Amino acid sequence: MDLRDIQNLIKFVAKSGASEVKLEMDDFKITIKTAGEEVKAETTYIQHVPMSAPVAQPAPQAVPVAAAPVESAPVADENSKLITIKSPIIGTFYRKPSPDKPSFVEVGSTISKGDVLCVIEAMKLFNEIEAEVTGKIVKVLVDDASPVEFDQPLFLVDPS
Known part of the structure; x- marks a missing residue:
C-alpha cells in the first residue's frame, strides 16, 4: 500500500x-x-445558533422596531451627546470575565479608551470588547449572557 x-x-x-x-x-x-462525535457536537452547536437567531429575529425585530423609536426619541432629545458602543461581532454578550468575577463596567463607571467593557463569545472564542472613547457608562443595553447581533447597541456612554 x-x-x-x-x-x-x-x-x-x-x-x-x-x-x-x-x-x-x-x-x-x-x-x-x-473526531466524528466532536465534529457532530460542534456542528449541532453551530447550527443551533443560526436556527435560534432566525426564529428569534422576527419577534425581537418586531418588538425593537416598535420600542426603538420610543427609546431613541427621548435619548436623542434629552441626551443627544451620548455615544453608542455597538457590537463588532455576532455572539453571546458577557459582562463578566467569568461567573465568579465582578462585571467589567457598571452604570456610572468611568472608562478610558482601551478599557475592556465586556466579552463576546463567538464559536467558543471569547473576544474582549474595548472602549474606543473616554467617558462614563450611562446605560447597559444588553442583559448578561444574551445573544447579540453585529452592530447591536451595547452601551450608552457620556463622553463629557
Missing part, C-alpha cells in the same frame, strides 16, 4: 462517517480515528 492509497483510505473514512477504522496487513497496521 503506497502513500496515495493511504490518503484515499483516509478520505473515504472521513466521508463515510465512521469514527474508527483498523486495517491490518501482513507487514503493517493502520488505525484511522476521526
